[in-house]
Amino acid sequence: MNSLRRRLSISLAAVLLAGGALLAFGLQAFPRHLVEDYVLSRLRHDADLLYVRTLEAAADLASLETATRGTAGSVYELPLSGHYFLVRRGEQVLRSRSMWDEDIPLAQPGPGQESSHRQPGPAGQQLLSFARHYPDSAGRGDEGIVIAVAEDIADIDAAIARFRANLLIGVVLTLAVLLVVQRRLLNRGLAPLDDAVAACRELERGAATTLDTDAPVEVQPLLDAVNRLAHHHTQRLGRIRHAAGNLSHALKTPLAVLSHTADELSAHGDAALADEVRAQLDTMRATIERELHRARLAGSGPTHEYFDARNQLGALAEAVQRLHAGRGIAIELDVPDCRFPVDREDMLELFGNLLDNACKWAQRRVRLCIDAGAAPDALVFHVDDDGPGVPDDMLHRLGTAGLRSDENRPGHGLGLAIVGDIVTQYGGTIQYKRAPALGGLRVLVRLPLAAQNGSHGKRP
16 A cells, blocks of 8 residues: 555654664663773773882892782782782792682783783683783893783673663663654644545535645645635536526426427327327426436535434335325334434435335335444445335346336336435445345445544434
8 A cells, every 4th residue: 555654654663763773783882892991991000000019129029929919909819809910020920819729811912012802710700801011121131021900890791781781672662652753743744634535525525615724834735725626616516506507497488388389289189299299398307307406416515414314214204105195005114313424405315215216116015224333434224115126137227317117107217316316426335136025126225424524323
């Protein structure tokens, strides 16, 4: 699905994830370098102190041990304390008491060089060592003085690992919050487009609408264009409806004259010609009635009146029964106590034509049922009768203007055509089939409600 909202969300999410990954990667290495630099600065300081004490000591090892004792702190005196040093001057090698009986191989750099590296230590320690080759300015040897100092940083590594874990959790949570915020901002920014779509749907069914949404500057021109289109559409439909009314009024007089002429022909004995003229007049009247009805549907203005199904269909059923009182037709209603967001006049005309058509063909019973639970966003109903039904080869032709399956029945064949126009105007569907219980014709209609107000039937 080519969704702008989805594409923007994915793009922004990718940017945030990439930024978060780079941030996490950068902060992963930073604490370790920072801590190691700090520890190395201390080790370098201890090595310099040991070098000074070594220069002051006599040539023998005992004097060297006495001179360096306590120089860098008592931690070098405690066994396996995690702080170690080694002093090499010629053949003399002095190890800190903290090494105890462990042989820790510390680095031995060349003349004028220094080095630092990590290495394993005793008792599972992780040592960071620093070694440097110093000149022997006392002139007691040509090999110089090598001093190596090491410190256990296992606890520091554990602290850094905890920091990295907390950092990762913080970055993930921050990215999740940012994704939710950007999604909400994106939905809010594009919400006026949904209003524009709803307005266009209102225009489809001939209802006037106006958008007064405060939209971002990138979207506002589109809403302004929809408002101008809606205004132009309303004016144009009004002109069409007015023109259709004028046409109807203008045709009344010629039709009356032609009807009078047909009566005169019949009075002068030319009954065949009079019947032919009357038949053409009936066709013209039916065509005019149909086109005026289509113009009323297209040009009807907006409505805010709900269709109260139970009350209004009850009154309509009583009126239709009175029209067919001589045949003893019973109209049964299975209608929920709901209001639907559709035009009341359109629905009365829709149901009125369906009930009238069913009563013309029924033997005794007509049944109207609204299925309130069929779809949450549609008005679904069917009208059944116990008449002879319609042959299968004619079912697909029902609703065609002027089609009459029995010429002996009254009417012009416009009832189902008008029903089809209303259903089409609402973007719905209509099906003709055999009624399973009554055996006659079933007319099944589905009218979507989302295009009207976006809601289903409401309790009054």
